[in-house]
Amino acid sequence: MEKPILISFKLCPFVQRSVINLLEKKVDYEIRYIDLANKPDWFLKISPFGKVPVLQVGEDVLFESAVINEYLDETQPPALHPKDPLQKAKHRAWAEFASALLMDQYGWTMSKVEADSEKKKEEILSKFKILESILPEPKNGRLFFAGETMHLVDTAYAPFFMRLDFLKAKGASFDLLSGFPKLKIWSETLLSLPSIKNSVLPEVPKEYIDFIKAHSSWLGGKI
Numbered sequence: 390m391e392k393p394i395l396i397s398f399k400l401c402p403f404v405q406r407s408v409i410n411l412l413e414k415k416v417d418y419e420i421r422y423i424d425l426a427n428k429p430d431w432f433l434k435i436s437p438f439g440k441v442p443v444l445q446v447g448e449d450v451l452f453e454s455a456v457i458n459e460y461l462d463e464t465q466p467p468a469l470h471p472k473d474p475l476q477k478a479k480h481r482a483w484a485e486f487a488s489a490l491l492m493d494q495y496g497w498t499m500s501k502v503e504a505d506s507e508k509k510k511e512e513i514l515s516k517f518k519i520l521e522s523i524l525p526e527p528k529n530g531r532l533f534f535a536g537e538t539m540h541l542v543d544t545a546y547a548p549f550f551m552r553l554d555f556l557k558a559k560g561a562s563f564d565l566l567s568g569f570p571k572l573k574i575w576s577e578t579l580l581s582l583p584s585i586k587n588s589v590l591p592e593v594p595k596e597y598i599d600f601i602k603a604h605s606s607w608l609g610g611k612i
């Protein structure tokens with residue numbers, strides 16, 4: 390594969406999923422950061438939705454993180470999707486569930502009024518209940534979505550767990566994982582991996598919190 394170029398916004402969890410996959414697969418890639426508040430013309434020309442991530446591969450452009458990651462998985466070893474089509478389809482479905490969680494997390498942190506923020510928090514907690522009921526048992530204090538090994542679906546959840554961890558550092562009231570023991574172990578397992586730790590720039594934990602505060606959200610006022 391020609392050296393791919395990933396177009397990123399530093400704080401974007403969807404881009405982060407692609408970075409994790411590129412790191413897991415040890416792909417030689419370039420990353421270009423843009424400011425989403427001031428999108429450059431060259432970016433608007435190549436990104437049909439005006440969103441990141443975009444992956445440029447030679448003359449071709451891919452968009453949508455799930456699609457980018459499936460392409461990387463099909464072309465760059467090790468393959469992280471299950472081989473069995475039924476299991477693969479299930480993993481894709483649960484990766485969609487992770488995207489819904491990311492949107493809830495955005496709503497929880499960025500809503501202007503308490504009622505909207507709390508509603509999103511409740512939606513996160515009800516999704517946690519569902520996930521907790523389908524996860525396998527941890528082994529030796531470790532857990533991935535499908536048990537003992539990492540799959541593509543895990544990379545879809547890692548950015549969500551990382552942001553929750555940034556918030557947890559700001560106070561126990563942000564620790565939404567308490568009461569969900571399997572999810573907690575899953576999160577700890579993912580956040581301990583080098584490909585996940587190195588998938589954001591060092592300034593991102595602080596900038597994530599600053600971003601929430603700068604948008605005068607209800608939750609931002611509590612941090």
Ligand SMILES: N[C@@H](CCC(=O)N[C@@H](CS)C(=O)NCC(=O)O)C(=O)O
Pocket residue numbers: 398400401402403404425439440441442452453454455
């Ligand atoms: N479904 C898309 C979501 C990507 C997305 O929402 N990206 C956000 C940043 S995290 C974005 O580029 N937003 C641009 C905008 O809203 O103007 C994916 O998975 O790639």
